[in-house]
Amino acid sequence: MYQIVIYMFSKACEYGIKASIFIALSSYKGVRVSLKAIAKEINSPEAFTAKILQDLVRHDVINSMKGAYGGFEIDKSLISSIKLSDIVNAIDGDAIYSGCGLGLDTCDEDHPCPVHHKFKSVREELRFMLENTNLEELALNIKSGASFLKV
Amino acid sequence: MYQIVIYMFSKACEYGIKASIFIALSSYKGVRVSLKAIAKEINSPEAFTAKILQDLVRHDVINSMKGAYGGFEIDKSLISSIKLSDIVNAIDGDAIYSGCGLGLDTCDEDHPCPVHHKFKSVREELRFMLENTNLEELALNIKSGASFLKV
DNA sequence: TTAAAATAGGATAAAATTATCCGAATTAAA
DNA sequence: TTTAATTCGGATAATTTTATCCTATTTTAA
Ligand code: FES
Ligand code: FES
Numbered sequence: 070m071y072q073i074v075i076y077m078f079s080k081a082c083e084y085g086i087k088a089s090i091f092i093a094l095s096s097y098k099g100v101r102v103s104l105k106a107i108a109k110e111i112n113s114p115e116a117f118t119a120k121i122l123q124d125l126v127r128h129d130v131i132n133s134m135k136g137a138y139g140g141f142e143i144d145k146s147l148i149s150s151i152k153l154s155d156i157v158n159a160i161d162g163d164a165i166y167s168g169c170g171l172g173l174d175t176c177d178e179d180h181p182c183p184v185h186h187k188f189k190s191v192r193e194e195l196r197f198m199l200e201n202t203n204l205e206e207l208a209l210n211i212k213s214g215a216s217f218l219k220v
Numbered sequence: 221m222y223q224i225v226i227y228m229f230s231k232a233c234e235y236g237i238k239a240s241i242f243i244a245l246s247s248y249k250g251v252r253v254s255l256k257a258i259a260k261e262i263n264s265p266e267a268f269t270a271k272i273l274q275d276l277v278r279h280d281v282i283n284s285m286k287g288a289y290g291g292f293e294i295d296k297s298l299i300s301s302i303k304l305s306d307i308v309n310a311i312d313g314d315a316i317y318s319g320c321g322l323g324l325d326t327c328d329e330d331h332p333c334p335v336h337h338k339f340k341s342v343r344e345e346l347r348f349m350l351e352n353t354n355l356e357e358l359a360l361n362i363k364s365g366a367s368f369l370k371v
Numbered sequence: 372t373t374a375a376a377a378t379a380g381g382a383t384a385a386a387a388t389t390a391t392c393c394g395a396a397t398t399a400a401a
Numbered sequence: 402t403t404t405a406a407t408t409c410g411g412a413t414a415a416t417t418t419t420a421t422c423c424t425a426t427t428t429t430a431a
Binding site: 254255256270271273274277284285286287288289290291292 | 374375376377378379380
């Protein structure tokens with residue numbers, strides 16, 4: 070049996086999104102968080118999470134500070150403008166919404182695969198969701214206890 | 221960079237879906253198709269495709285016949301009742317629509333992850349699409365030249 | 372009955388993703 | 402200035418997914 074079929078996200082993205090939310094939450098309180106604290110909070114492997122955070126830093130989604138009392142943070146005033154798609158793009162590169170669902174070289178209206186029209190709406194909805202969900206709202210829901218980062 | 225983020229389907233599923241469509245198309249004409257012909261038509265690796273076809277046979281999505289003049293086929297009268305979700309389920313097992321988008325142990329209304337409510341609708345639309353698309357319509361679109369299996 | 376054409380299935384290999392380890396560089400406090 | 406706490410980054414390992422190879426089995430036609 071050839072495992073799992075419909076991933077919404079890779080592990081890398083899962084960790085990236087959850088980490089970003091936790092960093093945002095902490096940044097509201099004005100405190101930087103360490104890799105160790107993040108991995109513990111989101112229940113992810115430390116070293117792997119580090120790689121993903123480095124990616125997010127390079128793409129200016131989050132900031133980092135080395136050394137004692139260092140850690141990760143996000144500029145408070147930017148939290149509401151960071152979208153899920155920014156995080157996903159940072160980890161993926163781009164070419165996210167462009168690929169054909171059935172693996173044709175390009176997704177092309179004029180040369181569609183059998184599921185093209187059926188998938189288009191699903192993909193567009195996914196895209197819309199990613200581009201219209203920001204870190205602030207996700208963080209606030211964690212804060213209020215309306216959602217959870219682990220278990 | 222930690223590649224690709226949003227898969228709709230695994231390669232195994234892509235090949236499984238495309239192969240099924242081609243087999244359906246051929247079955248309407250009353251001819252069995254060989255693995256070789258399928259792999260060529262959908263532009264997939266032969267041996268890997270063989271494994272996936274075996275899965276589909278075991279799950280009674282398609283039929284196979286060994287020996288000279290053997291190959292794969294689908295009972296003509298069943299083509300319209302085979303849904304995309306049947307193919308996907310055969311290759312995946314199940315547990316498809318159940319998992320949490322952010323990797324929590326379970327997707328649970330009472331203990332939702334930060335993206336749960338946002339994702340629910342996307343996932344439901346995907347599910348609806350898979351359960352309401354049948355092989356017949358996909359095959360007919362190939363036949364009419366409205367869609368394509370490769371390139 | 373034999374030979375050729377196919378699928379079935381086990382073993383293995385390659386590639387991609389996920390995960391770990393360790394030393395280097397940086398920072399702040401003591 | 403030293404030390405401890407951290408992130409950074411390269412190397413490597415484990416796991417999963419994708420792909421290949423080879424032999425056995427089945428089936429039909431000659
Ligand atoms: S061509 Fe396949 S999804 Fe558009
Ligand atoms: S709990 Fe994460 S998608 Fe439902």
